Amino acid sequence: MTDQTTQTETTLHLPAVPGVSGATLEARRISAWFGDHKVLDRVSLTMPAGLVTALIGPSGCGKSTFLRILNRMHELVPSASLAGEVLVDDQDIYAAGQRLTEARRTIGMVFQKPNPFPAMSIYDNVTSGLKLTGTRMNGDAKDDLVEECLAKAGLWKEVRDRLRQPGGALSGGQQQRLCIARSLAVRPKVLLMDEPCSALDPTSTRRIEETIRELAHEVTIVIVTHNMQQAARVSDQCAFFLAEQGTPGAIVEHGPTDTMFASPSDPRTSDYVEGRFG
Numbered sequence: 612m613t614d615q616t617t618q619t620e621t622t623l624h625l626p627a628v629p630g631v632s633g634a635t636l637e638a639r640r641i642s643a644w645f646g647d648h649k650v651l652d653r654v655s656l657t658m659p660a661g662l663v664t665a666l667i668g669p670s671g672c673g674k675s676t677f678l679r680i681l682n683r684m685h686e687l688v689p690s691a692s693l694a695g696e697v698l699v700d701d702q703d704i705y706a707a708g709q710r711l712t713e714a715r716r717t718i719g720m721v722f723q724k725p726n727p728f729p730a731m732s733i734y735d736n737v738t739s740g741l742k743l744t745g746t747r748m749n750g751d752a753k754d755d756l757v758e759e760c761l762a763k764a765g766l767w768k769e770v771r772d773r774l775r776q777p778g779g780a781l782s783g784g785q786q787q788r789l790c791i792a793r794s795l796a797v798r799p800k801v802l803l804m805d806e807p808c809s810a811l812d813p814t815s816t817r818r819i820e821e822t823i824r825e826l827a828h829e830v831t832i833v834i835v836t837h838n839m840q841q842a843a844r845v846s847d848q849c850a851f852f853l854a855e856q857g858t859p860g861a862i863v864e865h866g867p868t869d870t871m872f873a874s875p876s877d878p879r880t881s882d883y884v885e886g887r888f889g
């Protein structure tokens with residue numbers, strides 16, 4: 612699908628951080644529709660390796676749709692369509708011949724509501740993604756992977772003595788960290804997080820935020836959040852989405868988080884980040 616009406620172009624403000632892993636994710640001219648309802652209009656954004664990018668904006672402006680386009684989940688909705696490109700280290704995940712499973716492995720996702728397999732053990736929850744990627748491992752290697760991923764998700768110390776207990780027996784915050792550990796087990800380059808703390812208490816929220824900062828060195832993170840303090844605490848750069856008066860969502864402004872909060876260039880950005888609307 613093509614569209615020539617309007618265009619939102621944003622340029623790279625921050626360079627990738629040297630010495631970190633993760634991949635640079637680049638969305639180019641992304642438009643999206645549900646049926647004939649256009650919800651995003653030619654949105655371009657670079658999310659550099661090793662940085663945390665926060666997507667902010669009022670409800671309904673297309674943040675979650677944009678996020679789901681970044682790992683090919685949008686196409687699961689029967690009426691959904693899109694135009695544009697998503698490049699992971701210069702490879703378009705929508706190019707002909709690109710496998711859906713590979714995109715999902717490379718670009719993991721953590722959702723608003725923690726969704727571990729409740730009856731499955733904590734251990735098996737962590738390794739559950741390996742089947743999808745066809746990864747075979749012996750027992751010791753699997754044990755090491757489970758410990759590594761739970762440690763990176765900040766959960767190892769709390770669950771090391773009860774790995775065979777069901778994932779559903781953990782608290783909400785622990786379940787969310789288990790979901791992060793599960794995502795990490797398939798070695799993603801990018802981790803997408805859709806309001807990962809909105810169902811959690813303040814203490815669990817802080818713990819997840821610490822985890823996000825710790826993970827940023829090895830996986831590129833893109834987080835949707837309604838919480839401006841959270842965006843300020845965890846992100847390196849922010850993109851402010853807006854869908855004005857029934858128009859499709861677009862990025863009004865993006866840049867380093869400090870700048871976006873201290874001296875945004877667009878008055879709509881300052882109105883939003885200072886809580887005057889949305």
Ligand SMILES: Nc1ncnc2c1ncn2[C@@H]1O[C@H](COP(=O)(O)OP(=O)(O)OP(=O)(O)O)[C@@H](O)[C@H]1O
Pocket residue numbers: 645650668669670671672673674675676677688
């Ligand atoms: N499955 C769907 N079918 C039809 N329309 C949808 C669907 N999902 C989202 N939309 C529409 O797409 C637009 C963007 O929604 P989206 O959820 O991406 O916004 P958002 O900024 O993430 O909102 P919120 O902050 O409330 O989660 C909205 O108009 C919404 O009604």
